[in-house]
Amino acid sequence: MAHALKHFKAPTDFVIYETEEVPEHFEDEGRSLSTFIPGTMKKVYAKLDDYGPPDKWDELYDKEVADELKKGIRGRFVVTFMLAEEY
Numbered sequence: 001m002a003h004a005l006k007h008f009k010a011p012t013d014f015v016i017y018e019t020e021e022v023p024e025h026f027e028d029e030g031r032s033l034s035t036f037i038p039g040t041m042k043k044v045y046a047k048l049d050d051y052g053p054p055d056k057w058d059e060l061y062d063k064e065v066a067d068e069l070k071k072g073i074r075g076r077f078v079v080t081f082m083l084a085e086e087y
Contacts, residue, residue, distance in 0.1 A: 001046075001079070001081070003015075003035075003037060004046040004048075004079060004081075005079070007033050007035070008048045008079075011029070011030045011031050012026070012030060012031060012032070012033050013031060013047065013048040013049075013050070014028075014031055014032040014033070014045065014046070014047050014048070015032070015033045015035065015045070015046040016032060016033065016034045016035070016043070016044075016045055017035060017036065017037055017040050017043065017044040017045075017046070018034060018035070018036045018040070018043060019036075019040055019041065019042065019043055020036065021036045021038075022034060022035070022036050024036070042083050042084065042085070043083070043084035043085075044081060044082070044083060044084065045081070045082045045083075045084065046079060046080070046081050046082075047079070047080045047082070048077060048078075048079055049077065049078045049079075049080070050075070050076075050077055051075075051076040051077065051078070052075075052076075053074070053075065054066075054069070054070045054074065054075075057069055057070065057076070
């Protein structure tokens with residue numbers, strides 16, 4: 001997880017962990033990074049979803065939820081890890 005978080009920088013929001021050693025490279029105009037970590041037994045994808053700044057949350061959440069989120073944080077991100085066989 002720490003590896004993926006270090007590599008999520010605009011415009012990269014997708015990291016592909018290969019099972020065999022490959023030169024680290026970008027795809028999809030820099031949106032995706034393909035890389036390798038020793039010991040990776042299955043291909044894994046890591047995806048960063050950015051839910052934007054607090055002023056956009058009223059469109060995504062019920063008012064009560066949006067108001068509560070705005071009290072404590074300035075951004076909302078979700079990182080999802082998926083096995084290739086499930087993606």
